[in-house]
Amino acid sequence: MEQEAILGKALAGDINSFQQLFAAFQNQLKSYLYRLVTDRNDVDDLTHDTFIRAFDKIATFNRQSSLKTWVFKIATNLAYDHLKKLRRWPADAQDQGAALAIGSSEIAESFRIVHSTFNAGAYEMKEHIDFCFTCISKTLPIEHQVALILKDIYDFPVKEICLILDKTEGVVKHLLNGSRETMTEVFDNRCALVNKNGVCDQCSQLNGIFNPKQDQQEERMKLDLVKGSKKFNRSELYDLRTVLVKAIDPLHSSGSDLQDIIMRCTRTAIGDVGDFFEKPGTN
Incomplete structure (x- = not known):
């Protein structure tokens, strides 16, 4: 009342x-x-x-x-x-960001400064998987991305998503099915945590940089996602990722500052930001 x-x-x-x-x-x-x-x-x-x-x-x-x-x-x-x-992100946006960081000692140093001096500069694999989820979702058309995030991350009912997108229930369900299939396909081809043939091994690389004394395999096995990778099918693995992502606030996690500067590097690499070091609000 x-x-x-x-x-x-x-x-x-x-x-x-x-x-x-x-x-x-x-x-x-x-x-x-x-x-x-x-x-x-x-x-x-x-x-x-x-x-x-x-x-x-x-x-x-x-x-x-x-x-x-x-x-x-x-x-x-x-x-x-x-x-x-803005244009949709390419599937290799993270590769482009990694190449930019590796090729720039200034950018790499900015990562280290954030990690060592910022309150939210920690590195955890689960937060980078959340980062990856966001990057991969940005390869989708905008309406697909909105429907997917609202339903699978923020638990909005389909009927409310229909109101937000001004679409019928059938259209929203179509958007969701297509988005999940695309996300699953990209993860299948990229995520080395669950697919050792994947081309992306950023989690291990970054963990080794920011947590050099930590056993990387031990850190991997702490994740339920990895523990379950051999017994779940690809759609169930997608569901496991969404459970992990739901639990993370990308603006207030223990590593949000570090992941944000990595995100800025990625955005710079694909052309969303003109200059990595330009002042905020000028892009």
């Missing part, structure tokens, strides 16, 4: 009441936006713009969905406008 009273005040134009409701899902909204745009400054801008637009249009909220879903729809539309100016 108290929430209804707060919502009533918000609908009447009380910005403090709206702020109170918005705050309840703000962290999840920002996490979601980061997975879409992969840039903290853009996340802050989009979150601010979402708040302003939602409050400005609060009188049009008709309660056909939760307020959270309604706000996520606004945020998704803003993110879509931002992302459609």
Whole structure:
């Protein structure tokens, strides 16, 4: 009843009441936006713009969905406008990022500085698997990426995703099936943790750099994903990855600062950022 009273005040134009409701899902909204745009400054801008637009249009909220879903729809539309100016990521984006880091002593040193001096500069394989999930999801068309992340990472019901994307249930289910198949296929060909024939072994390489005294095989085996890799089929492995990713907030994990600078390097390598060292907000 108290929430209804707060919502009533918000609908009447009380910005403090709206702020109170918005705050309840703000962290999840920002996490979601980061997975879409992969840039903290853009996340802050989009979150601010979402708040302003939602409050400005609060009188049009008709309660056909939760307020959270309604706000996520606004945020998704803003993110879509931002992302459609950029090209989809290639499947080898991480390879390009790794090549850039290896070829630049300055970038490599910036990684080491973040790792050794930042509060969230730790390296854990599970967080890099989350990083990989985000990178691979960005190879999808925007609507596929949105549907996949909302359903498989943030547990939005299909009916609410239909409202957010303004699509029928049949279309959303088609988007989800296609997205999962693409993600599974790319992971099958790249993730050396579960496929030793894969071309990507970043988890082991980075673990060796940032945790040089740690036994890499021991670290691998700590992950349920790896423990189960021999007994699960490829779709079940995808499900295991989503369980792991759900448990990680890419903006507030123990290694979020390190993964963010690695992400920036990747974005630079594929041309989303003009210069790795340019000041935030100028790209």
